[in-house]
Amino acid sequence: MANSYRVKIAARLRPPITNEINDEGVQVQLADNGVSYISVPNPRDVSQIFKFPFTSCYGHDSTQEEIFDNDVRPLIDIVYSGVTVTVFAYGVTSSGKTHTMQGTKTQPGIIPRAVEALFEKQSGLQRYRANFAVSYMEIYKDEVYDLLVDRDNAPKLPVRENEAGVVFVANLTALPVASYENFERIYARASKHRSVASTNLNRASSRSHAILTITVTISDPVENRTLSGKLNLVDLAGSENNKMTGNDPSRMAESSAINKSLSVLGQVVHALNQGASRIPYRNSKLTRLLQDALGGSSVGLLICNLAPGVKFRQDTLNTLNFAVRTKNIENKPVVNERDNRPPPKPHFAAVQQAPPKLAPAVLPNLAHNAPSSSRPSLAPLSRPSSSGSSRVPRPSIASYSGVNRLSQTMLPPPIPQSQLQKATLTLTDKEIDERIAKAVEAEVARRLEERERERTKEEAVRREEDARRMATGKAKEDSAAKAAHTPSGAATPNGQRQIEIDSELKKRLEELEQKLEDSSKEIQMVDALSPVSRKRTGRAYVALARSHSQKGNLELALDLYRKAETYVPDNIRLKERIIEIEYAVKHDTAFHPSPKRPKKTRSRKKKQSSRSDYSIAQSDTDSLTQAESTDGLNSKGKEKENFGLKLTNAVLLQVGSPPKRVAADMLEGAGTPRKHKKGKVSVDEDDSDDGDWEQWEPPAPTKKQEVL
Numbered sequence: 217m218a219n220s221y222r223v224k225i226a227a228r229l230r231p232p233i234t235n236e237i238n239d240e241g242v243q244v245q246l247a248d249n250g251v252s253y254i255s256v257p258n259p260r261d262v263s264q265i266f267k268f269p270f271t272s273c274y275g276h277d278s279t280q281e282e283i284f285d286n287d288v289r290p291l292i293d294i295v296y297s298g299v300t301v302t303v304f305a306y307g308v309t310s311s312g313k314t315h316t317m318q319g320t321k322t323q324p325g326i327i328p329r330a331v332e333a334l335f336e337k338q339s340g341l342q343r344y345r346a347n348f349a350v351s352y353m354e355i356y357k358d359e360v361y362d363l364l365v366d367r368d369n370a371p372k373l374p375v376r377e378n379e380a381g382v383v384f385v386a387n388l389t390a391l392p393v394a395s396y397e398n399f400e401r402i403y404a405r406a407s408k409h410r411s412v413a414s415t416n417l418n419r420a421s422s423r424s425h426a427i428l429t430i431t432v433t434i435s436d437p438v439e440n441r442t443l444s445g446k447l448n449l450v451d452l453a454g455s456e457n458n459k460m461t462g463n464d465p466s467r468m469a470e471s472s473a474i475n476k477s478l479s480v481l482g483q484v485v486h487a488l489n490q491g492a493s494r495i496p497y498r499n500s501k502l503t504r505l506l507q508d509a510l511g512g513s514s515v516g517l518l519i520c521n522l523a524p525g526v527k528f529r530q531d532t533l534n535t536l537n538f539a540v541r542t543k544n545i546e547n548k549p550v551v552n553e554r555d556n557r558p559p560p561k562p563h564f565a566a567v568q569q570a571p572p573k574l575a576p577a578v579l580p581n582l583a584h585n586a587p588s589s590s591r592p593s594l595a596p597l598s599r600p601s602s603s604g605s606s607r608v609p610r611p612s613i614a615s616y617s618g619v620n621r622l623s624q625t626m627l628p629p630p631i632p633q634s635q636l637q638k639a640t641l642t643l644t645d646k647e648i649d650e651r652i653a654k655a656v657e658a659e660v661a662r663r664l665e666e667r668e669r670e671r672t673k674e675e676a677v678r679r680e681e682d683a684r685r686m687a688t689g690k691a692k693e694d695s696a697a698k699a700a701h702t703p704s705g706a707a708t709p710n711g712q713r714q715i716e717i718d719s720e721l722k723k724r725l726e727e728l729e730q731k732l733e734d735s736s737k738e739i740q741m742v743d744a745l746s747p748v749s750r751k752r753t754g755r756a757y758v759a760l761a762r763s764h765s766q767k768g769n770l771e772l773a774l775d776l777y778r779k780a781e782t783y784v785p786d787n788i789r790l791k792e793r794i795i796e797i798e799y800a801v802k803h804d805t806a807f808h809p810s811p812k813r814p815k816k817t818r819s820r821k822k823k824q825s826s827r828s829d830y831s832i833a834q835s836d837t838d839s840l841t842q843a844e845s846t847d848g849l850n851s852k853g854k855e856k857e858n859f860g861l862k863l864t865n866a867v868l869l870q871v872g873s874p875p876k877r878v879a880a881d882m883l884e885g886a887g888t889p890r891k892h893k894k895g896k897v898s899v900d901e902d903d904s905d906d907g908d909w910e911q912w913e914p915p916a917p918t919k920k921q922e923v924l
């Protein structure tokens with residue numbers, strides 16, 4: 217669950233201005249416990265004093281700098297952390313809202329100071345880059361206008377909500393800002409567009425609510441991520457008592473709109489405090505646009521401007537009551553972060569990924585005034601290592617007629633839900649790795665279990681066979697008879713050599729099997745991910761299956777062929793082989809592989825060149841070729857008898873006595889050696905020849921190739 221942060225309240229009492237009597241009706245006090253409060257006498261019983269304690273209370277002698285440094289400067293770092301911050305000035309007309317937010321040339325207010333501080337921070341960045349864009353709008357008589365365009369042509373702008381529930385102003389201008397001076401020019405020009413009129417209480421009374429938004433886009437080129445922070449600076453129009461303002465009909469229409477929107481603002485705050493199920497944000501454009509600051513996902517600071525004196529006492533009490541209710545509102549700030557890296561390829565281990573939630577911002581305790589010197593670095597706010605990025609900010613500013621103009625808002629812009637979900641589903645490399653590692657662990661465990669079962673089975677078969685031989689007492693005779701039937705038997709030097717080769721073959725195959733079983737997680741991971749690796753693993757299984765089929769362990773061979781099939785499910789030759797062995801197992805008949813296809817020229821050449829390196833005689837190779845080409849076609853007799861040996865020789869041609877390097881490669885690699893040049897073996901990365909599986913030669917690894 218996201219952390220909750222209350223809207224912070226600061227109260228500022230302005231000094232008396234021309235013709236105002238300083239009756240000290242409203243005062244800023246400091247309690248014994250160090251807490252400051254605003255004291256206002258009860259209008260009905262002046263002996264009774266109402267006290268309104270706030271974290272920050274500023275008296276009439278407070279300076280612009282003081283307020284900014286205490287309450288606003290700490291928010292600059294929060295903006296740089298990708299969070300939206302909203303500062304709004306609230307109070308009766310002429311209470312000093314515009315003075316506090318905008319200020320004057322000699323006494324600049326929060327807006328120019330904040331922008332200056334944003335640029336200051338930008339100049340100190342090293343690894344990161346920060347870009348700014350400004351938009352400025354006013355809500356006049358409940359209509360939104362763009363203050364960055366010529367006022368005469370400014371159309372009413374619609375307030376919309378995207379599928380993610382984000383409220384935005386369509387077609388609002390966003391101008392990139394390169395420097396503070398650049399901003400000053402834009403802001404000065406735009407401020408002239410704001411609706412201002414003279415009233416009895418204020419000769420330059422704002423007739424609208426003004427919302428200035430600075431969007432700060434912070435890019436991290438190393439991690440290829442973007443943070444998008446926003447600073448909304450809101451100068452509300454003041455509530456008005458038409459009797460006091462002496463408004464004419466046209467001012468009264470404005471006043472009515474102002475009072476209505478402020479009344480809805482009060483209702484929203486009240487509903488939030490009551491925990492109401494429906495918050496009336498939609499009842500005015502002001503509250504719709506401030507939705508994120510009130511019970512939403514931004515950090516809020518409300519500055520209550522107070523006018524001095526008994527004359528404004530009731531307005532002051534209204535303002536302070538509003539402030540008291542507002543300070544109970546809880547927001548859940550989130551970090552607006554975008555991951556710009558290309559989305560990872562879909563992977564079986566990532567398929568089940570649950571959509572990550574918005575990353576809540578972990579903010580410093582804003583209830584305390586942070587000293588200006590203790591400003592944190594670029595990303596001062598610890599963000600939970602969420603599995604995905606949080607709200608996706610609006611895309612970069614598009615250029616239009618020399619002015620960057622697009623859907624811009626004080627809040628993030630519309631984003632198609634599908635796009636939003638895609639962005640939030642993105643996994644980090646680390647998460648993918650973890651998932652893969654888990655999946656591989658499970659796969660390795662499964663294989664080991666399977667292998668154990670096979671071993672037990674094999675053991676049982678061997679014991680059964682031994683027992684049978686012991687029982688008949690013919691074990692020796694059988695052995696002798698077998699030797700007698702073998703053309704290159706043990707009695708001859710060739711026979712002795714054959715036994716050595718057989719034993720070497722057995723050893724190497726066992727090693728190969730063992731390597732298959734004991735493959736490291738990373739290798740298994742590549743197997744799982746790469747089609748080439750799958751093919752190679754399939755081939756390794758085929759080689760093992762074949763060696764077992766040669767030994768007569770057809771059931772085990774069948775199992776291995778089936779395993780191979782899981783890696784290469786589309787291999788027709790393999791499917792045929794499985795059917796053949798299944799038939800042989802089912803009907804308890806000898807296994808006769810179907811005839812081999814004629815070899816390709818390239819393959820024959822390669823074979824021949826390899827042969828010269830091997831210690832097996834050319835005649836053996838020839839007899840193998842002959843046997844392979846006629847298997848299943850010749851009469852079963854003699855051919856059948858020699859079948860096992862010939863196939864054994866076939867394997868020996870591949871595994872038996874190759875040059876040292878090839879032999880080592882064969883036991884370690886899973887690719888297919890293609891060319892032998894100056895004693896080196898190279899491997900085609902992607903072997904598209906799926907058909908001739910029985911011709912598989914154990915491979916040599918490339919640099920990046922996995923080792924089985």
Ligand SMILES: Nc1ncnc2c1ncn2[C@@H]1O[C@H](COP(=O)(O)OP(=O)(O)OP(=O)(O)O)[C@@H](O)[C@H]1O
Pocket residue numbers: 229230231233276307308309310311312313314315316418420421422423452453454455521
């Ligand atoms: N702290 C202050 N120090 C000196 N003068 C101030 C201060 N605050 C406000 N004033 C002055 O009081 C007058 C009214 O202030 P301002 O226009 O800022 O009020 P406002 O709340 O914005 O009014 P409105 O809602 O009508 O726009 C201005 O002349 C302004 O210069």
